[in-house]
Amino acid sequence: xADVTQTPRNRITKTGKRIMLECSQTKGHDRMYxxxxxxxxxxxxxxxxxxxxxINKGEISDGYSVSRQAQAKFSLSLESAxxxxxxxxxxxxxxxxxxxxxxxxxxxxxxxx
Amino acid sequence: xxxxxxxxxxxxxEEEPVHLPCNHSTIxxxxxxxxxxxxxxxxxxxxxxxxxxxxxxxxxxxxxAEDRKxxxxxxxxxxxxxxxxxxxxxNSGNTPLVFGKGTRLSVIA
Numbered sequence: 001x002a003d004v005t006q007t008p009r010n011r012i013t014k015t016g017k018r019i020m021l022e023c024s025q026t027k028g029h030d031r032m033y034x035x036x037x038x039x040x041x042x043x044x045x046x047x048x049x050x051x052x053x054x055i056n057k058g059e060i061s062d063g064y065s066v067s068r069q070a071q072a073k074f075s076l077s078l079e080s081a082x083x084x085x086x087x088x089x090x091x092x093x094x095x096x097x098x099x100x101x102x103x104x105x106x107x108x109x110x111x112x113x
Numbered sequence: 114x115x116x117x118x119x120x121x122x123x124x125x126x127e128e129e130p131v132h133l134p135c136n137h138s139t140i141x142x143x144x145x146x147x148x149x150x151x152x153x154x155x156x157x158x159x160x161x162x163x164x165x166x167x168x169x170x171x172x173x174x175x176x177x178a179e180d181r182k183x184x185x186x187x188x189x190x191x192x193x194x195x196x197x198x199x200x201x202x203x204n205s206g207n208t209p210l211v212f213g214k215g216t217r218l219s220v221i222a
Contacts, residue, residue, distance in 0.1 A: 033209055042200065042212035043157065058209065090156045100145070100206040104156030 003027045004105040006091050012111045019078040021108050023091030032074040033092040033102065034058075034066060043090060049074055050096075081112040116140075117201045122217040125191045133186040133216055135201030140181050143205045148175065148186045149212075150197040157200065157212070160186065196220045 004025045013019055023032065030051045035043040035058075045058030047066040055066060063085060067075045078085055091105040118136040125131040137146065148160040161168055161175045163184070168175040174187040188195055200215040 035212075040214075042214045045209050045211070048209045092156070097206065099162060100147070100204055100210065101159045101162070102149075102157075102210055104158065107156055 004091060004093055004103050006089075006105040006108050008108060009106065010109045012113065013081055014113050015080075015082055017081050017112075019081050019110065021076045021089055021091075021110070023074045023076070023105060025072050025091075025093045025103075027093055027095075027103060028071070029093040029095045029103075030071065031094045031096065032068065033094075034064075034074065034076045035090045035092065036060065037088045037090060037107075046076065046089075078110075078112075081110075083112045086110060086112045116203055116211065117213055119199075119201050119213065119216045121214065122219065124219045124221060125188075127193060127220055127222050128190050131188040131191045131195070131218065133188075133199050133201075133218065134183065135185070136183045137201070137203045138182045140203050141205070144203040145206065146175065146177060146181075146184050147202040147204055147210065148173070149200045149202065149210075151200070151215070152194075152197045160199070191218075191220045193220050193222060 007022045033048040034046040037043045044060050046064050048056050049068045065077045089108045092102040094102045145162050145164050147162040149157040150160050151157040161173050163175045176185045198215040198217050200212050202210050
């Protein structure tokens, strides 16, 4: 079984709808991240959490919110989706080591019409 | 701000070595140099990391300049499976990784 899972894997929605993307991990890591990737570009950080009570904004947090329900779960919400939020979304986890190796989920492809 | 500079793309013949360069001239003393790669339709995956000394693992080697302002990821024998976008990242371990656009490596059979 995959260590980092994301649901759904694909989603098509309409402008104005509320969408939740979910991430679960079985690695026992404290740190979790949400990134967004647009075609031809690198990943941009949306939000991150270093433990259950910690939430931090990333580079592009406007229009998004997150919830860290437990160590293993980190959800990303789009309160009112808009077309320029169409992108590939990745969740990642890491442990507290200098290595800071991040483990990524398979991604969720979101299309907002 | 990715704080590293990489060529947009590189090409290699299959079974030949590949040297992927990265400049990080403003690196601080506590920053590690990380390399990740992203295969088509997948999330990024860790390749290797180092601080000051050259590093080897089963995937690749990392050569770090003595002044630490640049580094090179070395794939000893490129295969078609190595075609990916390679990201060079400097990070102290206390903050999330910042990804630039990386280098797109094409491997020619």
